[in-house]
Amino acid sequence: MLGSGAQFSRRSRAIAATGDKSWASLSLAWMRPGDSSCASRPAKPILICIVRERQIMEGRSRIFVALAILAFLAGLGRPAFAQSDSGDCISIFYRTKDAACLDRLVATLDDAQPRIDNGTIIGFFAALFDSAPELRRKLLDGVRSDRAAEFYLVALRKADLADEARRFASARKLENAAPADVTPLKTVMPVSVAMDNDLLIGAYMATGDLSYIDHILENLRTSRDGMAADAIRIGLVMGKFGGAGTPGRPNVMIIAACRKYGCPKNQASRDMMRAMTIASAVWAIGSLAKNDAGIKQELDRFLQNDPRLAAIFASEQNAFANYLTMLTLWTVKKDDALDAALTGYERLEAADTLFKPDSLVQPSEKKK
Numbered sequence: 001m002l003g004s005g006a007q008f009s010r011r012s013r014a015i016a017a018t019g020d021k022s023w024a025s026l027s028l029a030w031m032r033p034g035d036s037s038c039a040s041r042p043a044k045p046i047l048i049c050i051v052r053e054r055q056i057m058e059g060r061s062r063i064f065v066a067l068a069i070l071a072f073l074a075g076l077g078r079p080a081f082a083q084s085d086s087g088d089c090i091s092i093f094y095r096t097k098d099a100a101c102l103d104r105l106v107a108t109l110d111d112a113q114p115r116i117d118n119g120t121i122i123g124f125f126a127a128l129f130d131s132a133p134e135l136r137r138k139l140l141d142g143v144r145s146d147r148a149a150e151f152y153l154v155a156l157r158k159a160d161l162a163d164e165a166r167r168f169a170s171a172r173k174l175e176n177a178a179p180a181d182v183t184p185l186k187t188v189m190p191v192s193v194a195m196d197n198d199l200l201i202g203a204y205m206a207t208g209d210l211s212y213i214d215h216i217l218e219n220l221r222t223s224r225d226g227m228a229a230d231a232i233r234i235g236l237v238m239g240k241f242g243g244a245g246t247p248g249r250p251n252v253m254i255i256a257a258c259r260k261y262g263c264p265k266n267q268a269s270r271d272m273m274r275a276m277t278i279a280s281a282v283w284a285i286g287s288l289a290k291n292d293a294g295i296k297q298e299l300d301r302f303l304q305n306d307p308r309l310a311a312i313f314a315s316e317q318n319a320f321a322n323y324l325t326m327l328t329l330w331t332v333k334k335d336d337a338l339d340a341a342l343t344g345y346e347r348l349e350a351a352d353t354l355f356k357p358d359s360l361v362q363p364s365e366k367k368k
Contacts, residue, residue, distance in 0.1 A: 090124065091288065094208035106139065109148035117154065119195040123202025123212075125155035126185045129164075131207050140168055150177050158199070160184040190219045192273035194280040201284055210298045216281045217302050221309065223278060228309060230257060230348050231275045232316040235282025240320075244279075246327065249342065256347040319351040 089101035105121070112118070129136040129152075143149045149172045156165035157179075169175045185203055190196035200212040220228060234253060238244055245251035257276070262269035268276070289296040303310040323345045330338040344354050 090120075091205050091292070093124075093205055106148065109151050110145040112147050112151065114147065117151075117195075119198030120202035120205070121151060122155050122158060123185060123199035124206045125152060125202075126158035126199070127203035127206040127209070127212075129155055129161060130159040130185070136164075140164075143172075146172070146174070146177075149174055153177055154182070157182045158185045160186070189215050190277055190281065192270050192277050194273075194277045197277065197281045197284055201288070204295075208294065210294060213285065213295055213298050214302075216285065217299070219274070219281060220278050221302075221306060223274070225308070225312060227261075227271070227275050227278070229312050229316055229351060230260070231278035232282050232313055233320065233345075233348065233351075234275070234279035235286065236316065236320045238279060238283040239286045240324075246346070248331065249327075249346065252343070253346050253348065260348060315351045319345060319354050322354070 089096070089098055090105055093101060105124075109121070125139075129139075140152060143152060149168075153165060153169055153172070153174055156168060169177070185199060188196050188199055190200070197216050200216050203209065204212040220231070223231065234244055234257065237246065237253065241247060244254050258268070258272060261272040261275055263272055285295060285299060289299050303313055323342065326338055326341050330342055341354065
């Protein structure tokens with residue numbers, strides 16, 4: 001029988017530790033019709049049984065939500081520029097104005113999957129259409145496919161070029177292809193939608209206008225201390241490993257965030273999504289700053305003007321450096337003290353409580 005609480009707990013831990021969703025199918029099979037359940041229990045303990053079932057179901061839901069968010073971060077939640085074949089040249093297009101690079105990007109639009117919008121590409125073309133009327137006309141006149149036209153229509157509306165969007169939609173018979181009531185690009189201020197980060201990053205790539213980066217950083221500036229620290233930590237891990245999990249370690253960081261910020265009724269709460277949106281921003285801006293002097297200077301200026309966030313950022317960078325050191329040691333010597341130190345970091349424990357030297361001393365050594 002699949003139904004004991006201990007068995008379910010082991011399966012939940014297996015999902016968290018391995019990321020293998022095949023464990024979830026075993027969990028879903030638990031308590032199916034015909035299995036031992038509350039319905040077959042004596043009357044007196046049935047309330048206890050029902051409460052226990054509900055607790056297990058809620059725990060299972062948190063695991064599934066965390067797995068879904070992990071998938072989100074591994075796909076749509078990651079900075080979208082990293083998914084484009086022309087990403088390297090597009091990221092510096094505002095400096096080079098490379099026509100061949102633009103041609104390669106335009107060519108990818110024809111084969112883009114339906115109903116999936118790349119925020120960076122939309123932001124890029126929205127800013128380009130707004131700032132370069134002649135190039136806009138050339139691109140609109142030369143559009144080769146309905147899929148590319150759909151991208152252009154969304155970009156026109158994002159650029160707040162309403163008349164141009166209506167004419168283009170009518171000419172291409174795309175009046176219903178994209179929502180007309182979109183938030184104009186220049187007023188987008190990310191809060192809890194990661195794609196808003198991508199829109200603004202794309203706009204920066206097209207124009208070099210650092211105000212778009214400032215709009216992204218504003219979300220971090222207005223966040224409370226704990227959320228800022230957690231988001232920075234998750235963003236640093238994402239930037240290093242390409243996702244919110246460390247290779248060879250249990251994927252518990254997003255589960256910890258889900259528990260802290262809430263994932264009720266199988267849905268991430270607004271606080272949870274805001275933390276993930278800020279984490280995505282930290283990842284994206286940190287990645288771009290490595291090769292973009294303008295973004296690096298803007299990030300430095302931002303932190304210099306906000307001592308609170310500068311202190312949080314420095315603390316998390318120090319904790320992350322310690323984490324990487326401990327991770328290297330752990331790969332060689334998987335002892336309990338190192339594992340506990342790493343787990344504390346992954347569970348989003350406060351940076352000032354992590355990696356204390358005495359916590360890494362083996363019990364036998366403490367007795368000496």
